[in-house]
Amino acid sequence: MKELPKFYNNLDLTLQEIEYLLNRGVKDRKSSFHYTMLCTINNKTPESRTVILRNFNKDKFELNIHSDSRSGKITQIESNNNVSCLFYDDKKKIQIRINGLAKIEKSYQPSWDKLTNWSRRCYLSEHKPGTEVVKPSSGFPEKFVNESPNDEESIEGLKNFAVIKVIIDSVEWLYLASQGHRRAIFKIKRKSLPFSIDKKWLIP
Ligand SMILES: Cc1cc2nc3c(=O)[nH]c(=O)nc-3n(C[C@H](O)[C@H](O)[C@H](O)COP(=O)(O)O)c2cc1C
Structure with a gap:
């Protein structure tokens, strides 16, 4: 049977794991947490x-999406x-649901400044997304x-660029294990x- 992780019976370590996974999701394109279902x-x-997932602010408990x-x-x-973000790491068998x-x-501008001109192309469409x-x-x-737009050409996209900030109210955790699953809820009291x-x- 698989060895159980340290967070298995520990709420503080579970929260630490959530923060770690969200941070890694921002930085590591290969991480399952790099994507979320909004x-x-x-x-x-x-x-x-x-x-x-573009940013996770641990001090404010907020996510950023472009x-x-x-x-x-x-x-x-x-x-x-009201929004919900769903994450699942198939290797770690961890699901988190953020509301x-x-x-x-x-x-x-601060988020726009971090984008390459290549990525900024997506915001240069004349017609709005979803137009037939x-x-x-x-x-x-x-x-x-x-070919990538230059700085002058790409700046046109800024007017179409938005950051969706998700101010987290709750994070629901589910960890799958053959010894018994673990489910927990973390509510942010603001x-x-x-x-x-x-x-x-919670009971899984
Ligand atoms: C792997 C992947 C990553 C995506 N990332 C984004 C993203 O960060 N922001 C975004 O607006 N759309 C992203 N999309 C496209 C959306 O899923 C969606 O098709 C598009 O934004 C239109 O959605 P809406 O009409 O509901 O606004 C991504 C799609 C895929 C498959």
Whole structure:
């Protein structure tokens, strides 16, 4: 039988593992936590999509995701900012479900400054994401298919660039083990500063 990890029966170590996985997700493209499934509410219907985890702020317990400010998810968040992010690491057998409130920061320069001109191409499409077209298209100008825009050309994309900040309310943990699964809930209590985290085991 597989040896059990130190966090198996320890809520503090479980929280440490969550923080470690989210941090690694930001930095390591190969980590399963580099991607998350962001779920929003479209009128009354849930809608999910894969997005990249761009930042985890441990001091504020917030996540950052980048997107086109004209995309459907942004419109949905503007009318209902309750969101959920789902992560799963198949090797570690760990799932985490984050619920929180999203805040949109349009044309957020500090995050834009960290992008390469190659990545900024995605924000150069003339039509908004999801627009129906007759011919298949990347959306951005043809000349950027093989060539990166220069600084002057790429800055055009800033007006379409947005950071989705997820202010975390709760993190639900699930660890699968043949000896018995472990499930826990961490609630971020923001009424007092610095915030506190309420930790509880749950039946899996
Ligand atoms: C691996 C992968 C990573 C993605 N990363 C992002 C991302 O970081 N931000 C984003 O807006 N869309 C990303 N997408 C595209 C979204 O999944 C989605 O198709 C698109 O944003 C339109 O979603 P919406 O119409 O619901 O807004 C990614 C897709 C895949 C497959």
